[in-house]
Amino acid sequence: MDVELVQQLANDEMVCMAARVSTIGNKAQSYTREKNRGLINFLVRDRHGSPFEHGSFTFRICAPIFVVREFMRHRAGMSYNEESGRYKELEPVFYIPAGDRPLVQFGKAGAYDFKPGTFRQALVASEAMRMAYTEAWTQYQAMLDQGIAREVARSVLPVGTFSTFYVTCNPRSLMHFLSLRTKSDHARYKSFPQVEIQMVADQMEEHFKTYMPITHETFVQHGRVAP
Numbered sequence: 001m002d003v004e005l006v007q008q009l010a011n012d013e014m015v016c017m018a019a020r021v022s023t024i025g026n027k028a029q030s031y032t033r034e035k036n037r038g039l040i041n042f043l044v045r046d047r048h049g050s051p052f053e054h055g056s057f058t059f060r061i062c063a064p065i066f067v068v069r070e071f072m073r074h075r076a077g078m079s080y081n082e083e084s085g086r087y088k089e090l091e092p093v094f095y096i097p098a099g100d101r102p103l104v105q106f107g108k109a110g111a112y113d114f115k116p117g118t119f120r121q122a123l124v125a126s127e128a129m130r131m132a133y134t135e136a137w138t139q140y141q142a143m144l145d146q147g148i149a150r151e152v153a154r155s156v157l158p159v160g161t162f163s164t165f166y167v168t169c170n171p172r173s174l175m176h177f178l179s180l181r182t183k184s185d186h187a188r189y190k191s192f193p194q195v196e197i198q199m200v201a202d203q204m205e206e207h208f209k210t211y212m213p214i215t216h217e218t219f220v221q222h223g224r225v226a227p
């Protein structure tokens with residue numbers, strides 16, 4: 001999973017300025033970092049979310065189509081543009097899980113857990129994927145060679161094919177996304193996301209933490225609930 005922060009316009013001070021307009025109007029006043037921390041703590045704790053909408057993070061993400069599909073379920077405060085399978089030939093880049101990716105699922109729907117596969121299971125999984133991807137790519141190319149449109153030929157490509165998209169979100173929508181797409185023992189409401197989308201979310205969270213350290217710390221302290 002490749003996550004690049006392309007641009008950002010977000011910081012803790014903007015959250016505080018947006019929140020304080022309700023009490024100071026257009027007066028200019030400066031506040032200490034500790035005052036800002038206290039205010040952000042109040043906003044997150046009491047779920048006053050709108051001050052966290054004044055900012056943006058734009059990411060370029062390369063991930064398998066099944067991850068992109070999960071990602072794009074997030075609608076509020078998220079803007080997307082994705083590579084087209086109609087206007088360009090897709091790239092032969094396919095997902096094969098790393099050796100340490102847990103392969104065996106147990107538990108119940110909504111709260112599945114996973115454990116490592118055996119050596120044989122890992123071998124079967126990677127070989128099955130390699131064979132399926134190779135055959136799919138061969139048939140895709142065969143159709144393109146016959147002059148068949150890309151939008152038709154792409155039907156044979158699997159969801160493990162990599163795609164690239166841009167997503168722009170505000171800090172509030174980013175926290176909502178992180179609350180659902182990371183698995184954390186500290187979360188008030190536990191989520192059980194697929195490992196691959198969490199690999200994307202973890203990288204996004206690092207950027208969020210860098211540019212909005214107080215907001216991030218407070219989000220974590222309050223059980224990773226988006227305000």
Ligand SMILES: Cc1cc2nc3c(=O)[nH]c(=O)nc-3n(C[C@H](O)[C@H](O)[C@H](O)COP(=O)(O)OP(=O)(O)OC[C@H]3O[C@@H](n4cnc5c(N)ncnc54)[C@H](O)[C@@H]3O)c2cc1C
Binds near residue numbers: 074075076077181191
């Ligand atoms: C672990 C996990 C498993 C999942 N499994 C499935 C699955 O099996 N099948 C499946 O279809 N999806 C599944 N999803 C996707 C899930 O149902 C959500 O679509 C996704 O997590 C986005 O969440 P959201 O709607 O809260 O986010 P957003 O779309 O970003 O919305 C943010 C918030 O805005 C509000 N909102 C947005 N749109 C509306 C609306 N139309 N009406 C009212 N309020 C709105 C809600 O408060 C919402 O929480 C899964 C998600 C997770 C994390």
